[in-house]
Amino acid sequence: MTTEHEGWARHLEAARRSGTLLGADDRPWTSLSVGDGYAVQSCGLAHRLAEGERLAGWKMGFTSLAKMRQMNLDAPIAGYLLASMDVPEGELDVTAYQHPKAEPEIVLRLKHDPGPTPDFLEASRAIESVCLGIEILDSRFAGYQFSLGEVLADDTSAAGYVLGSRWRAPDALDLGNLGILMSVDGVLVEAASSAAIMDHPVRALMALARLLDARGDQLAAGQLVLTGGITAAHPLPPGRHVVVEAQDLGSIMLSTRTGA
Amino acid sequence: MNAATNQIEAIAEALAEAERHALPVPPPREMLPGLSVETAYQVQRAGMARRIGMLPHLNAVVPTQRDHAPTVVGHKVGVTSRAVQQWLGFDQPDFGVLLDSMQIPLGVPCPGSTLIQARIEAELAFVMRAALPRQGCTPADVLHATAYVLPALEVIDSRIADWNLTIVDTVADNASSAYFTLGHVPIDPRNLDMRLMGMKLTRNGEVAASGAGAACLGHPAKAVAWLARTLGAAGVEIEAGHIVLSGALGPVVPFLPGDVVSATLSGAGTVSLTREAGR
Numbered sequence: 013m014t015t016e017h018e019g020w021a022r023h024l025e026a027a028r029r030s031g032t033l034l035g036a037d038d039r040p041w042t043s044l045s046v047g048d049g050y051a052v053q054s055c056g057l058a059h060r061l062a063e064g065e066r067l068a069g070w071k072m073g074f075t076s077l078a079k080m081r082q083m084n085l086d087a088p089i090a091g092y093l094l095a096s097m098d099v100p101e102g103e104l105d106v107t108a109y110q111h112p113k114a115e116p117e118i119v120l121r122l123k124h125d126p127g128p129t130p131d132f133l134e135a136s137r138a139i140e141s142v143c144l145g146i147e148i149l150d151s152r153f154a155g156y157q158f159s160l161g162e163v164l165a166d167d168t169s170a171a172g173y174v175l176g177s178r179w180r181a182p183d184a185l186d187l188g189n190l191g192i193l194m195s196v197d198g199v200l201v202e203a204a205s206s207a208a209i210m211d212h213p214v215r216a217l218m219a220l221a222r223l224l225d226a227r228g229d230q231l232a233a234g235q236l237v238l239t240g241g242i243t244a245a246h247p248l249p250p251g252r253h254v255v256v257e258a259q260d261l262g263s264i265m266l267s268t269r270t271g272a
Numbered sequence: 273m274n275a276a277t278n279q280i281e282a283i284a285e286a287l288a289e290a291e292r293h294a295l296p297v298p299p300p301r302e303m304l305p306g307l308s309v310e311t312a313y314q315v316q317r318a319g320m321a322r323r324i325g326m327l328p329h330l331n332a333v334v335p336t337q338r339d340h341a342p343t344v345v346g347h348k349v350g351v352t353s354r355a356v357q358q359w360l361g362f363d364q365p366d367f368g369v370l371l372d373s374m375q376i377p378l379g380v381p382c383p384g385s386t387l388i389q390a391r392i393e394a395e396l397a398f399v400m401r402a403a404l405p406r407q408g409c410t411p412a413d414v415l416h417a418t419a420y421v422l423p424a425l426e427v428i429d430s431r432i433a434d435w436n437l438t439i440v441d442t443v444a445d446n447a448s449s450a451y452f453t454l455g456h457v458p459i460d461p462r463n464l465d466m467r468l469m470g471m472k473l474t475r476n477g478e479v480a481a482s483g484a485g486a487a488c489l490g491h492p493a494k495a496v497a498w499l500a501r502t503l504g505a506a507g508v509e510i511e512a513g514h515i516v517l518s519g520a521l522g523p524v525v526p527f528l529p530g531d532v533v534s535a536t537l538s539g540a541g542t543v544s545l546t547r548e549a550g551r
Binding site: 186189190191192206207208211258259 | 539
């Protein structure tokens with residue numbers, strides 16, 4: 013990390029606090045590599061922890077093979093989750109966001125750190141329980157127009173997460189092939205399987221452990237892991253009713269509104 | 273419009289020739305401008321009548337030695353996903369006939385000699401215990417009349433060059449059907465959440481498609497109920513013992529010579545199919 017990375021992290025934080033979307037001319041950098049992106053993200057996390065925020069866990073992005081190929085990546089990407097990003101199920105005031113989107117997630121809670129390079133069995137054994145989630149994305153960049161380095165610097169657009177109330181032990185589930193449905197305003201918009209997450213959500217956890225090791229972080233007991241998008245993300249303007257369901261994991265409802 | 277019988281027979285013959293020689297033809301909508309969905313189903317029926325009446329040695333679809341003409345073993349529902357409906361510009365499913373000659377037994381490779389541009393998709397198959405009501409059939413009626421369900425792979429193919437289809441072209445071509453194979457562990461439909469079940473399809477060891485039960489019209493039993501009502505209106509009954517392929521549970525993928533494909537429906541088991549390496 014350099015003072016440049018520090019400065020760029022402050023720039024993104026100021027945009028987040030003021031609710032400003034950064035356009036093409038609002039970038040203090042000329043270009044951001046993947047390494048730069050992770051360095052800026054780490055600076056941002058350090059700043060927020062210094063402000064008294066608590067690290068709740070991690071999130072994965074670009075976990076579908078199709079998305080990785082599209083982005084010319086050989087591995088998914090990762091961001092951090094703060095406890096303050098936890099949003100309860102039910103009504104959601106969207107005035108706190110700029111252009112929020114929602115997508116279903118399979119969420120893991122860790123029993124212990126699986127180590128820096130876990131195999132499938134080691135990663136599986138590190139999972140205490142599994143629940144359904146909704147991730148709320150809200151990029152600091154106008155129109156979600158960003159480079160790979162930029163989305164990494166922006167904590168992979170992380171803004172919030174909703175956890176379902178039905179936690180299950182992983183061995184009680186067909187974790188690698190859970191049906192997942194999403195309806196918006198009563199219309200089914202997505203019918204997918206957790207197989208879309210790198211063939212199996214445990215593979216996302218394996219990849220996350222490696223990514224964190226490469227940047228000097230590690231997983232810890234009690235942390236949450238959002239294993240990555242399974243479907244397209246759907247916009248959340250006021251007045252939307254979103255229902256997400258997963259096989260054996262119940263459902264989550266979210267109704268968006270403005271004001272108190 | 274009222275198409276003359278000879279025009280209907282001519283299209284059916286062209287499609288049958290295309291299949292026999294694995295050489296695609298132009299779309300039926302170009303052979304008969306103004307072709308309606310209704311007339312396209314007449315073409316489908318004319319094509320089926322030919323195949324059912326055909327002597328075994330003339331039927332190029334038959335994968336193995338046969339001692340009888342093909343018989344009807346059930347029906348398929350197609351165009352059940354929003355994506356395919358949008359592609360074809362048609363907001364309803366369609367249907368076709370399943371013949372015993374299209375069914376690939378467990379462990380037998382899928383022949384390639386009549387395939388032109390084959391694709392494969394995962395579905396849930398219903399095997400009926402009782403006939404379905406021809407009028408007003410509901411998903412509950414379907415579940416009640418189902419002996420068991422099985423995971424299924426359907427090989428679809430189009431006898432029309434480059435899959436250049438509208439709804440009338442696929443209807444005339446027996447809903448682009450080719451072959452199907454069924455899993456072998458019967459599942460009681462009462463113990464399966466067929467709306468929320470996950471679907472994972474692997475092709476040559478890689479996950480090539482995934483989805484869920486609801487991808488098929490919101491619930492696979494809804495597709496079967498639609499079929500019972502639609503066939504019923506034409507005086508046809510889904511009979512006890514019939515197989516119904518209810519529609520794709522996710523995206524369709526290519527099925528090329530030598531491909532090994534498996535589909536797993538969470539809670540309903542796995543079904544696999546290999547395509548012969550040669551043509």
